[in-house]
Amino acid sequence: AQKVTQAQTEISVVEKEDVTLDCVYETRDTTYYLFWYKQPPSGELVFLIRRNSFDEQNEISGRYSWNFQKSTSSFNFTITASQVVDSAVYFCALRLMGANSKLTFGKGITLSVRP
Amino acid sequence: SQTIHQWPATLVQPVGSPLSLECTVEGTSNPNLYWYRQAAGRGLQLLFYSVGIGQISSEVPQNLSASRPQDRQFILSSKKLLLSDSGFYLCAWSRTENTEAFFGQGTRLTVV
Numbered sequence: 001a002q003k004v005t006q007a008q009t010e011i012s013v014v015e016k017e018d019v020t021l022d023c024v025y026e027t028r029d030t031t032y033y034l035f036w037y038k039q040p041p042s043g044e045l046v047f048l049i050r051r052n053s054f055d056e057q058n059e060i061s062g063r064y065s066w067n068f069q070k071s072t073s074s075f076n077f078t079i080t081a082s083q084v085v086d087s088a089v090y091f092c093a094l095r096l097m098g099a100n101s102k103l104t105f106g107k108g109i110t111l112s113v114r115p
Numbered sequence: 116s117q118t119i120h121q122w123p124a125t126l127v128q129p130v131g132s133p134l135s136l137e138c139t140v141e142g143t144s145n146p147n148l149y150w151y152r153q154a155a156g157r158g159l160q161l162l163f164y165s166v167g168i169g170q171i172s173s174e175v176p177q178n179l180s181a182s183r184p185q186d187r188q189f190i191l192s193s194k195k196l197l198l199s200d201s202g203f204y205l206c207a208w209s210r211t212e213n214t215e216a217f218f219g220q221g222t223r224l225t226v227v
Contacts, residue, residue, distance in 0.1 A: 044221060046218075
């Protein structure tokens with residue numbers, strides 16, 4: 001069975017600080033996808049990124065960056081120079097490759113960015 | 116571009132009443148469709164998923180059912196709501212089972 005652990009439940013930072021959201025996953029499969037989603041106060045989950053298990057390259061998109069390390073089964077998300085609009089709940093998720101696979105979500109991290 | 120519509124946005128229903136939440140996807144064909152519930156405390160639980168018309172898989176035994184009468188329509192139903200059915204319900208779609216899912220805006224259901 002798959003499992004995603006987001007050990008941090010709530011993080012509060014001051015605007016312009018950098019913040020890293022941790023994600024650790026468990027699976028016996030060697031082929032899988034990892035995802036991050038953002039849930040702003042409006043409730044809709046917004047897709048941020050997908051990585052597959054074959055590609056450990058880190059990715060940067062503007063102020064967002066992701067660090068995928070298979071050796072530690074981690075897929076951490078860093079927001080650089082945080083802004084108030086980054087305040088949301090962030091979910092990490094795992095899906096195995098193959099038919100009938102399902103998204104397994106972590107419990108989410110509530111990020112509050114104070115002005 | 117693809118869009119997903121989910122309604123209503125909020126709903127207050129008495130215990131024992133029926134439920135029907137609707138979700139439609141536009142701009143794509145033969146999507147995989149999902150219903151999730153997010154109870155207080157944030158965790159997302161997969162309730163149902165469908166890979167085609169009339170094909171529904173249930174993840175957890177519960178008081179709810181799902182149907183897919185058309186390719187891009189997914190309905191969540193209950194004959195008699197329980198207090199424990201309260202929560203935030205999210206519909207989602209994906210192109211295949213191996214790609215990211217895109218979520219609707221959710222329905223906040225309160226059973227009183």
